[in-house]
Amino acid sequence: MFSSALIASCISALAVAHMIMRDPVPYGQSTLNNSPLDGSGLDFPCKQRARVYALEGASNVYTLGSTNLLKFTGQTVHGGGSCQVSITYDREPGSRSVWKVIKSIEGGCPAQGQVGNMGDNIEAEDPYEYNFTIPNDIPNGTATIAWTWFNKVGNREMYMNCGPITLTGEGGDVSNFNALPDIFLAHIDNGCGVAEGYDVAFPSPGKDVERLNGATTSFIGPTGMCGSTAASVPPTTAITNHTLVGSSRMARITSSALIIVPTSTISVVPISSISSPSAGTLCTPEGDWKCVNGSSYQRCASGSWSAIQRLPVGVSCNPGPSSTLDMVPST
Template identity: 50%
Template structure:
């Protein structure tokens, strides 16, 4: 019995140490950015800002309005994928009260496609998966903050969020167009509703820029008031490169604490 507990604990620690963090866009102060999810209390929302980490340092992401960019990651604990959003605000530094808007949604298969559990454990590995997104062409130029959010498909009910400094260049657009973009979805922290486990997440208002990788699992549609189960996906995300899955917790369909230990 002692051996079993030790094995589960080791798997849990490995998964925690290998959580995903944003590689591109470049994050604030990457040397001090840890790869854990947001605290369940919401104390480090947004962007994991808290003790020892803030909106300082790092390479500014200078993007031309209308340009194509890539979202990519470091780490291996992909928790069977899930759904992500690329978000931005003109506040720098942002606060809990900042207005975050969605410029791209990835429904299912983020931060990994076709992966039942986790990739081979390596917290410093560059993920084989990346996700193209386009900067809107009709919003104002200027400085702000860009980030990604992620709701994992299996494991503990969590929300991940990393951010980096942003400067948008070009002729600029209308602030009204920024205001019309969807609001960022916030779940699983600070008393917000929780996402169901084992399904992909579609967003109630994903915006006009969407990558749909749903289809293999059931889906739940999620918005600010929570998630509603039902239906199947209709993915168009294409095939994924080969990947390995975790030795336990791979199917995301219950399985108890032992099955989830490797993906928490």
């Protein structure tokens, strides 16, 4: 039997919202609220709104290779969950911006050892603090940092706050930035999700991973069509948990322009018929995709083509370059 205190805590987690990134200092503090991203994905990235990228005095200066603190305000932590810290070199990111992960925290974020919420004071400082390290081999200059959070308890949501950063130091090659994993996206009408009651284990967490978990040991991978991370998910899960055939709606990942097209037929071009540029080859325009032979793809990121990645079993893409990656069920 569950205790009445546990039940009350879980109900509270469902009813109230939420958390705000305090450090790094976010953009647009006067208009930033503590709600999640809209389930439609229309306010991705960074909770799009009026004056979303207003500095309002915000300044976060980090030396390449330095370790820094991640802090939050609020008590409605929804049992914790999993978080990522990502960066883009776009000062005002849009739907085509390229985000790369520099830290993954699986479980216990933004609070550890919680079964629900710590309280309902939206102005209280979260006592739990986390570390993230800026890679020492990526380019210097102005950029944007993002905290994303996938809560364990409550509605299936994605939270995202962004802030301005200035990276100082000698700086490295852009290829080192490109080699970092892509940001994980879910619950923004993109066909990817995380089951309630679990801490998501990110398919591509990167090299800097911290596992905290807190009160339970309940890690789980995401389900559905999760963009460039889908190949890391068991194929049966990726296909059976998302309706591809006969659906009347399209699912779009706004950051990666993944579209699932409802159709029952596809012509797959023979493997030898379409050539693909080697990883690192220069490309334009930024953010474009190239479907290779109907079964793999690569993306133009930070001026060069990424490595070719396989699509999940059971789906194909329409061969050739495009601003979107159109995926259809294989026949």
